[in-house]
Amino acid sequence: MSTRQEAPALRIHGTIARDLGIAIIAGTYAPGELLPGDIASAGQLKVSRTAYREAVRILAAKGLVESRPKAGTRVSPMSRWHLLDPDVIAWSLQGQPGEDWIRDLFELRLTVEPAAAELAARRRDAGDLVEMKAALDAMAQHGLAVPEGQAADQRFHHVLMRATRNAHLISLSSSIEAAVAWTTIFKQRNRALPRDPMPDHVALFDAVAAGKPAAARKAMTVLVRGALSDTELSFLP
Amino acid sequence: MSTRQEAPALRIHGTIARDLGIAIIAGTYAPGELLPGDIASAGQLKVSRTAYREAVRILAAKGLVESRPKAGTRVSPMSRWHLLDPDVIAWSLQGQPGEDWIRDLFELRLTVEPAAAELAARRRDAGDLVEMKAALDAMAQHGLAVPEGQAADQRFHHVLMRATRNAHLISLSSSIEAAVAWTTIFKQRNRALPRDPMPDHVALFDAVAAGKPAAARKAMTVLVRGALSDTELSFLP
DNA sequence: CGCAGCCTATATGTCTGATTTAATAATCTC
DNA sequence: GAGATTATTAAATCAGACATATAGGCTGCG
Numbered sequence: 448m449s450t451r452q453e454a455p456a457l458r459i460h461g462t463i464a465r466d467l468g469i470a471i472i473a474g475t476y477a478p479g480e481l482l483p484g485d486i487a488s489a490g491q492l493k494v495s496r497t498a499y500r501e502a503v504r505i506l507a508a509k510g511l512v513e514s515r516p517k518a519g520t521r522v523s524p525m526s527r528w529h530l531l532d533p534d535v536i537a538w539s540l541q542g543q544p545g546e547d548w549i550r551d552l553f554e555l556r557l558t559v560e561p562a563a564a565e566l567a568a569r570r571r572d573a574g575d576l577v578e579m580k581a582a583l584d585a586m587a588q589h590g591l592a593v594p595e596g597q598a599a600d601q602r603f604h605h606v607l608m609r610a611t612r613n614a615h616l617i618s619l620s621s622s623i624e625a626a627v628a629w630t631t632i633f634k635q636r637n638r639a640l641p642r643d644p645m646p647d648h649v650a651l652f653d654a655v656a657a658g659k660p661a662a663a664r665k666a667m668t669v670l671v672r673g674a675l676s677d678t679e680l681s682f683l684p
Numbered sequence: 685m686s687t688r689q690e691a692p693a694l695r696i697h698g699t700i701a702r703d704l705g706i707a708i709i710a711g712t713y714a715p716g717e718l719l720p721g722d723i724a725s726a727g728q729l730k731v732s733r734t735a736y737r738e739a740v741r742i743l744a745a746k747g748l749v750e751s752r753p754k755a756g757t758r759v760s761p762m763s764r765w766h767l768l769d770p771d772v773i774a775w776s777l778q779g780q781p782g783e784d785w786i787r788d789l790f791e792l793r794l795t796v797e798p799a800a801a802e803l804a805a806r807r808r809d810a811g812d813l814v815e816m817k818a819a820l821d822a823m824a825q826h827g828l829a830v831p832e833g834q835a836a837d838q839r840f841h842h843v844l845m846r847a848t849r850n851a852h853l854i855s856l857s858s859s860i861e862a863a864v865a866w867t868t869i870f871k872q873r874n875r876a877l878p879r880d881p882m883p884d885h886v887a888l889f890d891a892v893a894a895g896k897p898a899a900a901r902k903a904m905t906v907l908v909r910g911a912l913s914d915t916e917l918s919f920l921p
Numbered sequence: 922c923g924c925a926g927c928c929t930a931t932a933t934g935t936c937t938g939a940t941t942t943a944a945t946a947a948t949c950t951c
Numbered sequence: 952g953a954g955a956t957t958a959t960t961a962a963a964t965c966a967g968a969c970a971t972a973t974a975g976g977c978t979g980c981g
């Protein structure tokens with residue numbers, strides 16, 4: 448509290464939803480707890496009720512809170528949170544996510560991404576392959592230590608997901624991609640990239656390009672497991 | 685338009701977000717198209733600007749629209765939509781989803797749920813098994829034609845997902861469960877449940893109870909494929 | 922002729938404060 | 952004491968004003 452926001456000027460509403468979301472996810476407000484009435488909260492945050500209420504709408508849309516007349520606005524049980532919402536993921540990472548969180552995320556990746564790679568190997572067209580190859584070359588050229596290389600990495604995975612032709616899968620992986628981008632920052636902080644991820648990526652691309660679903664699945668599994676081991680969480684099966 | 689909402693009285697804001705969301709997903713507003721200025725829209729919908737703007741906030745939180753000062757509020761490209769958001773799923777189903785949508789959903793189920801069943805077989809505890817057994821018995825007793833039986837079915841799957849101990853997986857499956865509940869209605873409309881789903885459920889339960897991950901995975905695959913064939917979409921690999 | 926930088930119009934963003942509604946809690950009746 | 956009634960409260964809605972950021976046009980220079 449009492450942090451003066453001198454510069455931000457406008458754009459308050461996105462900031463306040465973010466801050467509140469982070470606080471809720473971090474556990475500052477326990478599930479079931481009810482937030483101070485909007486009149487009080489707004490005053491405390493130095494914003495109008497309108498801005499505060501719109502922020503609460505955003506949080507409600509993501510399942511973090513639930514507000515009903517008279518009852519007040521209370522934090523929803525964690526089981527109702529939309530954990531795979533891109534913003535919720537970002538907010539989770541903002542507050543140093545627990546090991547459980549990261550473990551669960553990688554478990555999901557190990558479930559979804561190999562299956563997606565398999566589908567991509569079946570359905571990719573020539574255009575997809577061109578784009579993937581370009582991204583792969585960019586990765587090789589810049590390396591994953593610099594932003595350009597990281598962007599190419601994301602592009603590679605995004606095109607791969609698009610090649611599945613499955614809108615739900617694309618949507619899901621987009622959410623995860625955002626999370627991965629963040630966890631990459633984590634990785635960089637801990638050690639200095641001990642492993643060269645390029646061979647795994649090349650193997651994956653080759654399998655997809657060759658149209659070999661089983662090989663693509665296996666290559667992606669290897670790739671994700673490698674990413675996992677870079678995160679210092681090696682207690683998965 | 686011009687549907688008089690005589691009864692609802694309050695609760696306008698949820699209604700307006702829902703209606704707008706359905707319209708957007710149904711394609712009434714094409715991606716890229718920009719909605720009438722909020723002053724105009726609010727007038728047209730007979731609500732105050734505040735209510736309308738809060739509704740737009742909800743849609744923005746789900747990635748359906750994006751609004752910036754001066755530029756106006758425009759429908760986001762479909763690739764940014766949070767397709768797995770429970771509300772977005774519900775809205776999609778409201779407007780008769782395309783075959784693609786259902787196919788993609790089942791493809792996702794075939795990816796996620798067998799993996800989840802495998803995890804559940806590894807991590808379930810005695811309490812989980814008790815709950816699952818109870819739900820199973822209720823299903824057998826009532827049958828899937830009545831609401832009680834359908835509720836038991838959902839309970840069964842929910843407990844199974846909870847037994848994975850993976851928060852992300854639980855969140856994801858919760859979204860899908862909601863969709864499944866709706867598609868079940870579709871099923872009922874078309875044919876009169878030609879297949880008895882109980883044996884599949886029993887096999888799945890037995891595998892999970894016995895702690896056999898591979899068997900659980902296979903049983904779940906069979907179960908989901910069965911559900912798929914009940915939906916008259918048999919063009920999956 | 923083309924482009925950089927300023928300018929202005931406009932739609933969103935924000936604020937204030939009053940009013941209405943619905944759900945809870947306290948009260949009252951039988 | 953059980954059930955119906957009223958009071959209370961916080962959210963929901965409304966209305967109208969002001970602030971601000973930015974798209975798109977304008978100006979002037981190279």
